[in-house]
Amino acid sequence: MSVIPSIVEKSIIRFDVDQVRKDFPVLFQEVYGKPLVYFDNAATSQKPQVVIDSLKKYYSEYNANIHRGVHFLSQKASQAYDDVREKVSGFINAKSEREIVFVSGTTEGINLVASSYGRKNFSPGDEVLISTMEHHSNIVPWQMICEERGAILKVIPISDSGEILMEEYKKLLNSKTKFVSIVHTSNSLGTVNPVKEIIQLAHEYKIPVLVDAAQAVLHEQVDVQDLNCDFLCFSAHKMLGPTGIGVLFGKINLLESMPPYKGGGEMISSVSFEKTTYNEVPFKFEAGTPNIADVISFGVAIDYLLTSDRKAIAEYEQKLLSYAIKSLSDIEGIRFIGTAKKRTSLVSFVIDGVNALDVGMSLDTQGIAVRTGHHCTEPVMDRMKVPGTIRDSFAFYNTMNEIDKLKEGLIKAIRLLKK
Numbered sequence: 001m002s003v004i005p006s007i008v009e010k011s012i013i014r015f016d017v018d019q020v021r022k023d024f025p026v027l028f029q030e031v032y033g034k035p036l037v038y039f040d041n042a043a044t045s046q047k048p049q050v051v052i053d054s055l056k057k058y059y060s061e062y063n064a065n066i067h068r069g070v071h072f073l074s075q076k077a078s079q080a081y082d083d084v085r086e087k088v089s090g091f092i093n094a095k096s097e098r099e100i101v102f103v104s105g106t107t108e109g110i111n112l113v114a115s116s117y118g119r120k121n122f123s124p125g126d127e128v129l130i131s132t133m134e135h136h137s138n139i140v141p142w143q144m145i146c147e148e149r150g151a152i153l154k155v156i157p158i159s160d161s162g163e164i165l166m167e168e169y170k171k172l173l174n175s176k177t178k179f180v181s182i183v184h185t186s187n188s189l190g191t192v193n194p195v196k197e198i199i200q201l202a203h204e205y206k207i208p209v210l211v212d213a214a215q216a217v218l219h220e221q222v223d224v225q226d227l228n229c230d231f232l233c234f235s236a237h238k239m240l241g242p243t244g245i246g247v248l249f250g251k252i253n254l255l256e257s258m259p260p261y262k263g264g265g266e267m268i269s270s271v272s273f274e275k276t277t278y279n280e281v282p283f284k285f286e287a288g289t290p291n292i293a294d295v296i297s298f299g300v301a302i303d304y305l306l307t308s309d310r311k312a313i314a315e316y317e318q319k320l321l322s323y324a325i326k327s328l329s330d331i332e333g334i335r336f337i338g339t340a341k342k343r344t345s346l347v348s349f350v351i352d353g354v355n356a357l358d359v360g361m362s363l364d365t366q367g368i369a370v371r372t373g374h375h376c377t378e379p380v381m382d383r384m385k386v387p388g389t390i391r392d393s394f395a396f397y398n399t400m401n402e403i404d405k406l407k408e409g410l411i412k413a414i415r416l417l418k419k
């Protein structure tokens with residue numbers, strides 16, 4: 001990566017965004033005759049050339065199914081695939097690579113835990129806690145399993161600024177609570193939650209906690225041992241990797257206690273019509289041919305991030321955030337939704353008298369990609385009493401100049417729409 005990795009250099013911030021941008025080919029194009037400004041990074045990040053190249057290399061040089069062929073290609077693919085599990089384990093500081101289950105993304109990770117852990121452990125009258133600011137993927141799987149098991153889904157309220165009300169959370173914890181599932185960083189408000197404290201409080205009641213880290217892993221170092229979370233999920237495509245692959249981390253004793261989620265090849269130890277026995281963790285949860293190519297290129301994305309100066313990146317992204325808040329604040333009629341003290345690099349807002357979708361479409365014609373709507377967090381929109389927001393989510397390859405273009409674009413859109 002183009003960020004200078006030397007320890008000596010790291011003591012002063014030298015983050016060269018122009019160099020970094022060269023790693024991301026998609027950024028160098030025009031949309032409707034305008035240079036692309038990509039501000040939809042919370043939906044999916046762009047991919048560096050090395051990640052793109054690794055997919056091509058796999059398919060053109062060593063495509064083979066893994067863990068079942070004695071031949072050269074299969075062994076090479078198996079080794080590359082297995083190496084990534086170890087890499088992911090190091091990336092989030094898991095105790096062992098056995099705690100890493102490959103899934104298709106955050107959504108599948110949460111569904112796996114809700115189905116497998118929930119079906120085994122929830123009984124009628126038990127309570128499951130989530131917060132108002134969850135993505136739908138951390139709401140619906142819990143609703144489904146609660147309905148099936150007769151358990152009750154309880155919701156931790158949030159403040160007007162979009163922060164978890166910790167006193168309310170404490171009041172909701174009790175001996176009937178069987179699980180807490182909480183988002184690390186909100187995709188629609190930008191709030192970074194005090195997850196470590198949330199986990200500590202739940203553990204006082206011996207309640208396991210799942211952390212949805214989909215929006216966290218690109219922007220900060222997430223350490224599962226430091227957090228002491230029981231489960232954690234994230235998606236590769238939001239952290240420079242390909243779509244279709246993600247991670248469920250689970251503490252080994254919990255994963256071992258859980259029944260399989262899907263049946264098929266790879267997840268078994270032996271099969272007969274009388275009795276089938278299951279493979280050990282994590283393979284017990286990985287039925288069928290896995291997403292080999294995407295796992296391998298996910299490993300390349302992790303390497304890219306690990307060889308970069310993540311502290312410098314985080315500081316740069318916070319600068320982008322401050323700059324955006326400051327410069328967009330003087331747009332007439334703007335109201336930011338989500339003003340928590342600790343926030344990731346995204347802004348979400350509404351503008352008086354104009355529809356968010358119309359603004360998004362107008363920005364698109366100017367080459368600026370933003371997201372509008374409820375961002376799969378409808379309860380957040382209800383809580384904030386807005387139908388949807390305009391969301392600009394930044395990554396380290398974005399620039400202050402692009403934020404200036406966004407401001408100009410917004411002013412132009414408002415002028416056109418208010419006519």
Ligand code: 7TS
Nearest residue numbers: 042043105106107135137187214215235
């Ligand atoms: N959790 C959070 C906090 C998210 O932001 C998302 C996706 C998910 C879970 C689901 O991730 P997936 O990879 O399984 O789909 N968020 C968004 C978004 O903000 N815009 O598009 C997808």
